[in-house]
Amino acid sequence: MKKKVFYTLVMLLVAAFTAGKVVAQEVPHVYINPGHGGHDSDDRNVVLPPFAQGDTLGFWESNSNMWKGFALKEILTKKGYQTSISRISNTTADDLPLSTIVYLSNHSGADVFYSIHSNASGSGGATLVNFPMGFYRGYTGQPVIPRAADLLGALAPYIIDNESTVWSSPNYAIYGDWTFRPEWGTQGYGVLRGNNIPAILDEGSFHDYYPEAYRLINHEYCWVEGWSFSLGADAYFGRLEQFGQGMVTGTIRDDRILRTDIARMLGADKRLPVNQAVAQLIDSDGNVIDEYQCDTIRNGIYLFKYVEPGTYTVKVTHPKYFEQTKEVEVAANAKTYLNFDLKRVRDTPPVVVNYSPVWSEGDAPVPCNTPIVLEFNWDMDTESVEQAFEIEPAVQGHFVWEDTNYRMIFTPDDAYDVNTHYTVTLKKTAMHGGGTPMEEDFTLQFSTQDRSHINKLALFPDEGDAVHYKAGAYVEFRSDSLLNSKDLYTHFHVYDADGNALEFNKRNIKNNKKGDDYGYIRISLLKALVPDADYTLQVDKEVADTMGLHLQAPLTVNFKAVDASARAGEAIVIDEFESSEGFAVTESESAGGSLSANSDHLFGSKSLQVDYTFADDEPHVLTVTTAQPESSMLQTSASSGFVATDKVGIHVMGDMSYNRLNLLFADEQGETHEVPVGDITFHGWRYVELSLESLPAEKKYRFAGISLTKNATVMGRSGALRLDNLVKQSPVGVTDVAVNTSVKVMPNPASHYVVATADGYITGVELLNGAGQVLVRNASNYVNVADVPAGVYFVRVYTSGSITTHKVVVAH
């Protein structure tokens, strides 16, 4: 009997032990992989105030992933699961390599694998993207391990039903990692690769959607995601009915006030989360079961964990808000969301506490773009205020609200009328955010100045202008007041005939500065224009001065690109301006200047630069004279001077001074005559042709220099212009080869010298290339071509009575 009892007891013990072991072993085993780790280079830090970059208390994906993972492990353990987790700290050492994580998962005996992450759009908060995504290994719809798709499908509803966040898409996006990352081929996500159990990687939300990043810093928000994962696991393993507690969570926000710390937000996220609001969970007997105070990190999240099913009241309080209570039904093993939109305590009627412009009769008039600013004692109901706003005479304008609707700014769309008296009335129907109207109307008045827009002083290119085609051509706009230089160049556009925008050289932008006499911006084109092509310059209306006044209308001008040197071959060069020698400046107290040779040239190797300064805006004159006019061989002998029927041309590099340039011609009696070239209204090289018909007839002249006359505006008090070849229009162009003449050149072909013969006296010979550029010149009857490359050239022969051109071949 004793033996029987003994055996029975042994058998019962074995049975009980075995049964217990089986039950213990038959629970699901979940492997948890909180992604990333270590606050290091493969981690993700979103820098948000009040946390500095690198502050480990701020948003790091490794932090929120870990808190989610810890929560999941805690909850699953409470639910009777077996769990493994790949890291329990946030160190680089604990940030395990991908192969290691997969091996640990494979050898853990787990039934499923969760890799927990959050996502990023990479836009740095610039895009409004926030939705959950999940991945399994394989192509979308074709998972390598089929049950992985079921695992993800079980999780998705519990992630997307998050009512504390604001999603940009209503769906949980499910992808195979090979489909989502085709550039990786079948490499896929490292923790899914080689993982031999149903494994998924969840990107729960977008952490570079900044309101979400603030939420993800909150541990309780992360706990809720862990709870969501646990529900997904329960659904997958058929255990939804096996846990008896629930939870309540939500977000507490202001019902009206908008948050201003983040530029781009979705839906309810635009409203201010209420820091440090206190939420209490109260049972049906009035007992406070739990209490939670929101953190100070701008998320408004509250949470009550492990709540017994039943009916509760959640009461939310905050010193600056009206108390709010809501009833809630908590279900077992489910998610219960209850968001609160608190009403701010506003216990007095709204009044205007500050305003501008502050103006009284007799005060100076205000600028015509002066914004009307009203500051209130409460955050205002913007719609009622805008409806209550009146301005007389009526002005089209727009409203901007600042300081969470405490400040209203009305700005005219264009400008107020000049010299006009305005009256602004805010009717007492304007209400604050709590719905209480003002007790009386508010009015203000002001008068405007006599100027409502900026005025164009000058523009280059202007309509019909010719612009030398070389890269770096200037575009310049001048106004009668200093321009606001911030991004000013973006309001200027040059288009070719096909409508393609030309690029500016952003490193060569010159703007006006404080103290300048007028406003200006000078920018240069990055690339060369195409000679003879047409272009358009557009200037936006938004070009504004430092007071905010802008153009009354946009400007559009058409101009043409030219080669300013193209005409040179058709004329006799009178002066090449290769050196400042032989020229002298005649200075006075009101006009000074200097001369130099400049390497910026059209012909030869130099140009003559004339730097000048005028004392004021009176019509002072600076004169540059040729000190030794006889020094020019061509002028004195080849061209034999000028007569009134001649035409001359000069190449001028302008400085847009609007000063007048004149050529000086001296007659045989030594009297000097001015022939205007024109106002220097342009930048860059330009060929200017002019007739000498204003000179007294029947006389001979020689070129005697130039003069510069100050214009009557504030422009052009100082500057520099350059001169290159002064030419006299030739009766024969380089392509007009002489045929019937006594002038001969030989030999042809030539290898060393080209020699000219004529019936008369030969004063000079030039060798020109096909472009008309003078390559060799000699004040005799020959030119040496020994060093000239072989090719076809033209020889121009000057005699006392003629100029002839001859085609020659140079051969060596």
Add this chain to the structure above:
Amino acid sequence: MKHLLLSMMCCCALLAGAQQVNVVSTRSLGAAIGEPAYYPVLDASGSRLLFAAGERYGLKLYDFGTGKVTPVSEERCAGIDARFDHSGNVYYVTQSLNENNLIYRSGYCYHVASAESELVLEPQHGAMNYAVGTQGVAMRGPRKNYASARNIGTAVDVEGSELLITVNGKLNRYSPVPSHAGYLWPSLSPDGTKVAFCAAGSGIIVTDLKGNVLARLGNYEMPCWYNNDYVVAQNATDDGHQFTSSQLLLLKADGSWRHELTEPYSMAMQPTTATGKIVYTTIDGQLCVMEISIND
């Protein structure tokens, strides 16, 4: 002059002590295998190779002598952790799901001679690991175990953060270094005197058979003994989502020296070694055979 002499002597001493490693040859097995292959395992003689075939990770056997590929198991993931035993038979684990999505694992022995698989450990829910000893194989399940011999000789295995060392059939558990996540990739040196394994978070550790730490080889993965003095390992980096580099290293077992067998961007991984032969795969499953020479 004295300094110069001393410097020259030091240099000579260093040169005398330096190892020169040459990669004699590297050839691809891609044509012979004909599909992406992962988790290669060489047998002790280096003449046969197990691998996980394609994305199903089915288990296949490649014979270097005949160039023939033999399917061992079509079961999904059977090739991920297969082993040869001392006699050349193959042990592997398969999985099945019950109605509640719990995974049941079964142990099999593939008898090479008969080309048949035998169920040696019935389906169990939970982890199934095994130790391949010098005289037999022991498979451990949550409820039942299997041993091919009463005394499996000397064997090493890991379980959680414990190193399991069996000597003459007697099992001892050691935890020579702390590791929350656990130990991985145990490997017994050819002479049966040393163990290399990876401790998650601490890298590769070399111990004697009593669990005494002999050396720490660095934060690398998948150690396998090239010979009694050298270990081949994987050195991979990632961005938290995907591999950014992976190479093979040759490490001196005393931790004094390392040599890069492949470039970081070779994406070489999962090495296995036997009798001086190194087989590895690449990120896209190209099996390669490498032979090296070491001049000590």
